[in-house]
Amino acid sequence: MNRTMMALRGLYGVWLREITRATRDRAQLIGGISRPLIWLLILGVGLNPYFRGEVYGEVRFVIPFTYLQFLFPAVIVLNIMYTSIQFAVSVIWDREFGFLREVLVSPMPRWLILFGKVLGGATVATLHGALVLILARFADVTLSLEQVALALALMFTLAFGLTSFGVILAARVRSFEGFGVFSNTVILPLYFTSSSIFPLDPALTRAQQAVTYPEWLVFLVQINPITYAVDALRGVLINFNQFTPGWGIGIIVAMAVGFFLIAIIDFARQ
Template sequence: MTPTREERPFLLVQLGGLYGLWLREVKRAFRDRGQLIGGISRPILWVLILGIGLNPYFRGEIYGRVSFVVPFTYLQFIFPAVVALNILFTSVQSAVSVIWDREFGFLREVQVSPLSRGTILLGKVLGGATVAVLHGCLVLLLAKFADVSMTWPKFLETLGLMAMLAFALTSLGVVIANHIRSFQGFGVFSNAVILPLYFTSSSVFPLDPALSGAQTRVVYPEWLVTIVHWNPLTYAVDALRGSLIGFNQFDPRLGILIMGVSGVVLFAIALYEFRRG
């Protein structure tokens, strides 16, 4: 059904505003040298130093033969998790623009425009998610060094997963920003969310796939296993591993489902709070 004359201008205004807000977020991110340096230095630090440094400890020796905990080197195992890390930091930190716009009055001016609250929020979330995906692509440039083969179908599949993860995490950042009134408070609180979320997502150590659920809780502390299984980021990292190195600890469809549901729920919460504010 084609839109009527009354509807067409409204739709064009919303789409034009959406594009403008998206472009503003992207341009602002690229002008932020600190964020760009962090997006480049973070994967180099994790892949080159942590990945290489811990690689010898990621294997055992059975009957004189060296074998890995999983059939990959630690550098390969951690590579998809570093992609998720770069997206996680960039997505959540990009939401600081909500505090910035609120502090300097830009948000108030946009809210009295013909744009709906949903359009305003979607433009900011899509802008932050786009920047986060680009930062995730910076990690993919190191794929050859990490001995991770990259084909176009694999790249496109990974890109789709990255986009879903970035949208959900940027929405989470907006939810945090809606409750924080200062830049300093946002930085402290976001790091208090980012680091536990990442380290309890089976990102830097695997849950041994050869063990049953009961055995896993004997090898690892039960509280840690419970947190890992309840952490939504666990399944996002697992989905990226499945796409990049063909290794999954869980059902591959679970990661896509959880990222999709998390994105919708977090955006709905952010929109509800955005409208109230």
């Protein structure tokens, strides 16, 4: 029992340290607020009039939602992606300044230390994703308490997986500068090829049947796991899915488990 209590206290201490450090980082907080505002206010509002087609002289939206509604779940994923993967900078920081070495010589198992750090990063990323939910009324998205609860569960699972992925990247990139460049080369391609800003299926309406996507783009979208994360959140928040609804939840859980297991292996080599 004493060992269990000590392990839980150690886990709580690691988690709390990550939360405290993130809340003191004003730049991260500003980014978490400004990013969704820019995407929804500028991109969402700016492109909203063009997200529609002509069908027998009748103007209608390309899918049965406005562009703001369609973009809203994707912006949540974007906020989570940036926060989760950038969290790995703290791993590089701890490694460079010796804190990680001090923690690793503690009686706590390494996997438990990693679990605490990933839990902390996932908590912060989920909070940043929840900031976007405040804009639901602006995006004309009406949410029930059940929808919010399910969305938060999906967001936390996704954040856990992406934070673990960030740790994997940090184990392979040793410098702050290199990680900043490398992380952006990962985040942006993953996000833009996830059907986040355009609907993939051209058969949704007659207007879209005239639109042809290159095969390579469709292939990239279909193999991108973030595609299914965005789709799962769209299913919960606006009741719209482009793929089988269960796929998104399954892939998010598989990402969280798979990336964390790989992160454990990499973290053991620190």
